[in-house]
Amino acid sequence: METVTEITTRNFKSQEYFINMGPQHPATHGVLRLVLTIDGEIIKKVEPDLGYIHRSIEKMSERDSYQQIVHLTDRMDYLSSHINNEAVCLAVENALQLEIPDRVKVIRTIISELTRIASHTLWWGVMGMDVGALTTYFYGFRDREMINDIFEETCGARLTMNYNAPGGLMFDIHPNFVQRVKDFIAHFKTKLPEYDRLLTGNVIFQKRTKGVGILTKEDAISFGASGPVGRASGYSCDVRKHHPYSAYDRVQFNEILDTEGDTFARYRVRVQEMWESMSIIEQLIDNIPEGEYKVKTNAVIKLPKGEFYQKVETARGELGVYIISTGTKNPYRIKFRSPGFSNLSLLNHITVGGKIGDLVATMATLDLVIPDIDR
Amino acid sequence: MSYFSDIYNGIKTLLTGMSITGNYFLHSRKGAITQQYPDNRETLKMFDRFRGEVIMPHDENNEHRCTGCQSCEIACPNGSIEIIWDRQLDPETGKKKKMIDKHIYHLSMCTMCGLCIEACPTDAIVWAQNFENSVYDRSQLTKVLNRPGSKVKAGIED
Numbered sequence: 001m002e003t004v005t006e007i008t009t010r011n012f013k014s015q016e017y018f019i020n021m022g023p024q025h026p027a028t029h030g031v032l033r034l035v036l037t038i039d040g041e042i043i044k045k046v047e048p049d050l051g052y053i054h055r056s057i058e059k060m061s062e063r064d065s066y067q068q069i070v071h072l073t074d075r076m077d078y079l080s081s082h083i084n085n086e087a088v089c090l091a092v093e094n095a096l097q098l099e100i101p102d103r104v105k106v107i108r109t110i111i112s113e114l115t116r117i118a119s120h121t122l123w124w125g126v127m128g129m130d131v132g133a134l135t136t137y138f139y140g141f142r143d144r145e146m147i148n149d150i151f152e153e154t155c156g157a158r159l160t161m162n163y164n165a166p167g168g169l170m171f172d173i174h175p176n177f178v179q180r181v182k183d184f185i186a187h188f189k190t191k192l193p194e195y196d197r198l199l200t201g202n203v204i205f206q207k208r209t210k211g212v213g214i215l216t217k218e219d220a221i222s223f224g225a226s227g228p229v230g231r232a233s234g235y236s237c238d239v240r241k242h243h244p245y246s247a248y249d250r251v252q253f254n255e256i257l258d259t260e261g262d263t264f265a266r267y268r269v270r271v272q273e274m275w276e277s278m279s280i281i282e283q284l285i286d287n288i289p290e291g292e293y294k295v296k297t298n299a300v301i302k303l304p305k306g307e308f309y310q311k312v313e314t315a316r317g318e319l320g321v322y323i324i325s326t327g328t329k330n331p332y333r334i335k336f337r338s339p340g341f342s343n344l345s346l347l348n349h350i351t352v353g354g355k356i357g358d359l360v361a362t363m364a365t366l367d368l369v370i371p372d373i374d375r
Numbered sequence: 376m377s378y379f380s381d382i383y384n385g386i387k388t389l390l391t392g393m394s395i396t397g398n399y400f401l402h403s404r405k406g407a408i409t410q411q412y413p414d415n416r417e418t419l420k421m422f423d424r425f426r427g428e429v430i431m432p433h434d435e436n437n438e439h440r441c442t443g444c445q446s447c448e449i450a451c452p453n454g455s456i457e458i459i460w461d462r463q464l465d466p467e468t469g470k471k472k473k474m475i476d477k478h479i480y481h482l483s484m485c486t487m488c489g490l491c492i493e494a495c496p497t498d499a500i501v502w503a504q505n506f507e508n509s510v511y512d513r514s515q516l517t518k519v520l521n522r523p524g525s526k527v528k529a530g531i532e533d
Binding site: 064067068071072135142145149152153154155156157160162165170171174194197198199201202203204 | 392395450486502
């Protein structure tokens, strides 16, 4: 027979328990399931449980020809689909040692940067929504809509564009493309300062994000963080700067670095990157070289025997494509090194000891896209 | 002291942000991008290159341009296109010629990648801009693109 005091001490004792966050939680932005071990509100452990949206893109790629693989990569990181396409195309072109026309390189770079801005505006809206500011969501989507219209007019689709093909582009840019991009840049230059006034300067937002989820430079390197997550910790990892591809070697831009490594630093890096992307587009849009939009390739592309690797900088970080070819028309094995997977792996490290609210804010700035992690 | 300055700064930055939303509220007519879909169906114009679904255009004599070369079927990554063909007697030359019986298109499997239309040597299939593809039964999404009784236009060779 227990006494009353024994029962009360047992019930109010500090104890750990499990709670599922996801797979249908609105803050996980997709079907990510986090198994949290919590003590009251304090997080003791975060275990991501993957596999809910696994489609075996790598295995399907072994079945497909090299032209057909490109459209599958749209479905990995759907917010930077053009950059994913570019990664596969560059890997195939490097393996075939094709000489790509300047026009293709410049158009690819412009659309890649537009994709980056579209991804970051969406992230900005959703980030605000995660920490409780719903208005940002509408403003972010309003500006992204203009980019989506540009994509729809030139590429034919708004999200899964599949505009690249090994050897160049599927078709030439639309006659309205240049004017629309210029209109967008002029429009966005007036809207981006509003983003800062609305959210960046807000004290409530700063209190939620400053000093939360701190990632040191050493940890960023050892966890393999890349993209804005790594750069906010002072780790210089921009592929566009260190291993230039397409037309990045002929434009001037700064690699945005921060030293704090907290949630607010990651936020600041992404907003600054939008300015840099606009500057890259402005340098290229006025002088798109004339020429062919595609190099003639064989109808059946056969890569030479060997191993090929190509990395690009998507909106989330470094995407690597690793192809092993045995000389046939299909790859023997294809492996994607996705930025989201590495960035998710450090979530446990930087959120332990914090509150659940901090976990939501931290996860928002990691900018996870779940199909990219699961593939 | 910092307690009160925090409250002051909090309210100040909140009002700064609300001045933006208030500005948009007062000038909501000017920058409205909302479209009244589906009420604007008559005026809604999709872009020319928009990928809605694959169609096969026919002319007034019920003739299409498909020779049955099966390039689209080979190019398709998902098996969305199936071509049933046969060798039939060509009335002009008197020789047997490959002709399509049915060009079957599974819209439910299509990922709109556009490789079939790139691959077609005779431009027999093109994109349509229709995007309202919801139906009550999945079998309605399997379409036969060539019309009944249609034949290939004279002079189209692959």
